[in-house]
């Protein structure tokens with residue numbers, strides 16, 4: 001499959017954004033729609049589903065466990081839910097590809113099944129830490145083995161789960177969600193205490209499918225045994241994908257650049273807060289809701305940016321947006337300092353190291369720290385970047401070309417399809433001089 005994807009982006013310097021775009025559906029919400037729709041009773045109809053490799057990995061895994069899922073048209077998915085106890089043993093290993101969300105949420109879902117299952121993934125995913133999810137699930141009674149903390153993950157069926165009261169020591173929505181999903185199968189009420197808010201799409205979608213989920217000052221709770229009822233899920237545009245265009249339009253746009261139908265769940269809008277602190281002009285218009293998720297159009301005007309010390313409290317709320325935020329910082333006047341972001345080291349790549357190396361290659365002073373990065377804004381040169389197969393690194397450096405003095409070539413970009421199929425085409429239409437080289 002990979003050979004059909006471009007190997008490289010070549011982005012000429014300059015250009016400016018104009019007009020408006022709509023971006024593909026939210027990755028986090030799309031994963032959850034398939035997982036929760038599968039264990040609901042009755043039919044769940046999803047609109048705006050992100051047809052990316054990551055979300056299709058989740059969809060295929062659920063099909064392998066006997067769930068009938070149809071895709072009647074673009075962005076449309078119809079799931080014939082089997083109920084909490086209707087999944088069937090998969091015939092083989094479940095391959096989650098590049099998708100951490102697919103793997104960690106599935107660990108929670110599978111912990112309470114009657115059958116055994118094994119989860120694996122690609123070269124990036126099999127390097128990522130899985131004990132953070134396995135540990136609390138074991139406390140609930142699950143029988144899970146990892147390979148030295150990493151995939152493949154083996155989950156033994158038939159475990160009797162019981163509720164736990166868990167202190168979420170890593171700010172991770174994936175771990176929180178894994179515990180909540182296992183909590184559906186556990187005896188008693190599962191409680192999770194969060195020290196910093198992380199994305200709450202699981203809680204919202206569970207509620208919209210009829211499950212009572214408590215949330216009170218950083219404490220999330222759910223009683224086991226509750227049944228889900230199929231329903232309609234309308235997926236908002238992914239703010240993490242919009243982020244590339246928000247930064248792009250801030251760097252170079254003609255008039256107002258509009259991004260339509262963007263999910264603005266407050267646990268995801270750290271990018272907007274951080275950019276505004278740097279001087280960006282981003283206006284939310286036409287606020288409305290897609291189910292339980294708030295949505296708006298974003299109107300962005302070009303502005304000069306200033307370096308800041310990013311407030312630590314905003315880090316988990318912008319965790320996926322740091323690659324492109326670092327590009328914004330490289331173009332800002334003065335120094336930007338990010339701390340408290342050690343999670344960036346265990347994403348699809350080590351995003352602190354890979355971004356520092358890439359920015360250095362373009363002539364920018366970027367000094368990695370154990371938990372962040374210090375970037376001194378300056379003149380971005382042209383050059384060649386290795387994305388290390390990380391979709392968001394590849395897209396972030398494409399945006400950097402808007403203000404660079406020469407062309408930027410980015411290697412190893414096939415994985416852009418894991419979260420943002422059609423990125424290059426959309427970016428070209430919006431005003432970037434980007435070509436895909438196959």
Ligand code: S3P
Nearest residue numbers: 028101171172173174175319320
């Ligand atoms: C996600 C949670 C975040 C995020 C990832 C998607 C989710 O990961 O980085 O892209 O859908 O729950 P962590 O929970 O590991 O921070």
